Amino acid sequence: MNRAKRVAVLAVTGAALLGAISPAFGVTLERSRTGVHAWSKGTNGAIAVKDTDADSREVYANYDRRYNDGLELRNSSGNGTTVYSGMDTANYVKALQACVAINFAPDDCTSWAGDH
Secondary structure, three states: OOHHHHHHHHHHHHHHHHHHHOOOOOOOEEEEEOOEEEEEOOOOOOOEEEEOOOOOOOEEEEEEEOOOOOEEEEEOOOOOOEEEOOOOOOOOEEEEEEEEOOOOOOOEEOOOEEOO
């Protein structure tokens, strides 16, 4: 095998290994609906939830991390505020869903973004 072919094989192999080790690196996970916007960007080490409507409703995100599923981050601070989870790039966010809490009715949630 000549040098150019070896370099090409190594580049493809390296890219495949990087994807297997860190599948969420550089992936933006994002969901919005009236009243809520949730996202995780870059290394996906943290998640953010923003209340985008002055409707007096609490908003939240359901999310899964690499090693933990079924997590929730709530924002009860009101319109225009954003709350953030702790940063953990080793246990990165792999999926999220944005929701508006509705009293005495099913909550209004988006579809999932990412690998749920």
